[in-house]
C-alpha cells in the first residue's frame with residue numbers, strides 16, 4: 001500500500017495536515033507513538049488569529065499588518081518574514097476551518113490586563129480541537145496507527161518515498177508514501193538535546209509541562225535526510241509554577257495537583273524576589289514568556305512571590321488583581337488565602353511568618369539583601385514611582401504589615417519551538433541550499449518541529465496563542481503544499 005501523505009504525529013499539526021489531504025480525496029495515514037491523538041495540543045487553552053469571525057462578533061479589530069510588523073520587530077527581523085505573513089494571513093480562515101470540524105469557541109478574552117485579544121479560547125480547550133479533528137479523520141477513513149514510532153525517512157531518487165517506524169512490539173514497518181509531514185512536536189523530553197541546543201540548563205530539564213515522548217525523532221530524521229536546521233534553541237518558557245520538577249505534569253492536572261487559587265496568587269504582581277532576596281523584574285509585566293525568560297537568568301531559576309497581610313486582605317475582599325486565564329478571571333475573590341497556601345506550606349514551598357527574619361530562615365534568602373529590597377520597594381510605593389523597573393503604579397502595594405507571606409515559584413516551559421528549516425509553504429529546506437527554493441521533494445514540517453517563527457523567544461505580548469495557531473496553520477499549509485506536489 002502506498003499512501004499519498006503520511007503524518008508523523010497525531011497532534012494539532014499532524015491531524016490538520018492529514019485531514020486536509022483526505023478531504024481532497026487523497027489517501028492519508030497518521031502515525032503516533034502514543035496511544036491517543038492530541039499530543040501537547042490537548043493542553044493549550046487558545047490559539048492566535050486576527051480578523052476572525054469570532055473577533056468580529058466581539059467587536060475586536062486587529063490589523064494584520066500591524067501584528068506582522070510588531071512580530072518582525074519583536075523578532076529583530078530574524079524570523080522568516082514570509083512564513084510569519086503566511087501564518088497571520090491564514091489564521092482567521094483556520095478559526096473557521098476548525099469550527100467547521102467540531103471546535104466550539106468561548107471567545108477572545110484578554111489573558112492578562114491590556115493583552116491583545118488574539119487568543120481564541122475554546123469550550124473544551126485544546127482537547128476540543130483535537131477531538132473534532134480526530135472525529136473528522138475517522139469519518140474520512142484515515143487510519144491512525146498508535147504506538148508506532150517513526151524512526152527514519154525513506155528517500156528514493158532524491159524524493160521522499162515513506163517512513164520507517166517501530167510498532168508497539170518493536171517490529172520495523174515500512175510505510176510507503178509520496179509525501180511526509182513531520183509533526184512530531186519537538187524534543188522537550190530529550191535531555192541530551194535540551195542540554196545541547198537550549199539554554200534551559202540542568203535544573204529545568206524536567207519542567208516541561210504537558211510533554212510526553214518528545215524526543216526529537218522527527219527533527220533528527222529530517223536532519224539525517226539532509227534538512228537544514230533552524231531555531232532549535234527556542235523554548236516556550238512559562239509562568240512560575242507551584243509544582244516542583246519532580247511533580248511535573250504530563251497529563252491534564254488533577255484537582256489536587258492544580259489548585260487555581262495558589263496558582264493565581266503566585267501570578268499576582270506583588271513583590272517578587274530571587275533566591276537571594278533581590279528584586280529582579282517588573283512584576284506588572286504579564287507576558288509569561290518574559291517572566292520565564294527573566295527567571296531563567298536568576299539563581300536556581302526560582303522566584304519568591306511575597307506579600308503582606310494587607311495584600312492578603314485585598315485578595316480576599318476585592319479579589320485578584322490579575323486573572324488566571326479561563327480559570328479565575330480578574331476580580332475573583334480568594335476565599336481563604338492561608339488555606340490556599342496550605343498544601344504548599346506542608347511541602348515547604350510556601351510560608352506565613354511573623355517576621356522577615358523567620359521568613360529568611362525558612363527560605364534561605366539573605367536577610368540583608370531582602371531587607372534592602374523591601375525598603376527600596378516600599379520607598380517606591382510611597383513615592384508612586386518604581387524608579388528601578390518601572391512597575392505599573394496601579395499594582396504597587398507596600399509590603400509592611402505582618403504576617404508576611406511567600407510562595408516559591410519554579411521555572412516551567414511547555415515545549416521546544418524549532419529544529420527543521422522550512423519555507424512559507426512548509427517545505428523542508430535542504431542543508432546545502434542557499435535559497436528557500438531548494439527543498440527535499442515531498443517532505444514538509446509543521447508545528448513545534450519547525451523553525452523560523454521566532455528569534456530567541458516566543459512572543460506572548462502581541463501574538464498570544466501563536467504556537468498552537470502555528471501548529472494548525474502550518475499543518476494545513478503543509479497539507480495544501482503536499483496536494484500541489486501530488487497534483488504535479
Ligand SMILES: Cc1cc2nc3c(=O)[nH]c(=O)nc-3n(C[C@H](O)[C@H](O)[C@H](O)COP(=O)(O)OP(=O)(O)OC[C@H]3O[C@@H](n4cnc5c(N)ncnc54)[C@H](O)[C@@H]3O)c2cc1C
Pocket residue numbers: 008009010011012013014031032033034037038039040041042043044045046047048148149150151183184185186209210211212213214215217218414415446447448449464465466467468469471
Ligand atoms: C500545558 C500547555 C499549555 C499550552 N497552552 C498554549 C496556549 O494556550 N496557546 C498556544 O498557542 N500554545 C500553547 N501551548 C503550546 C502548544 O500546545 C504547542 O505549541 C502545540 O500543541 C504543538 O503542536 P504540535 O502538533 O507541533 O505537537 P503535539 O501536539 O505535541 O503533537 C506531536 C505528536 O507527535 C507524536 N510523536 C512524537 N514523536 C513521534 C514519533 N517518533 N513517531 C510518531 N509520533 C510521534 C507525539 O506523541 C504527539 O502526539 C501549550 C502547551 C502546553 C504543554
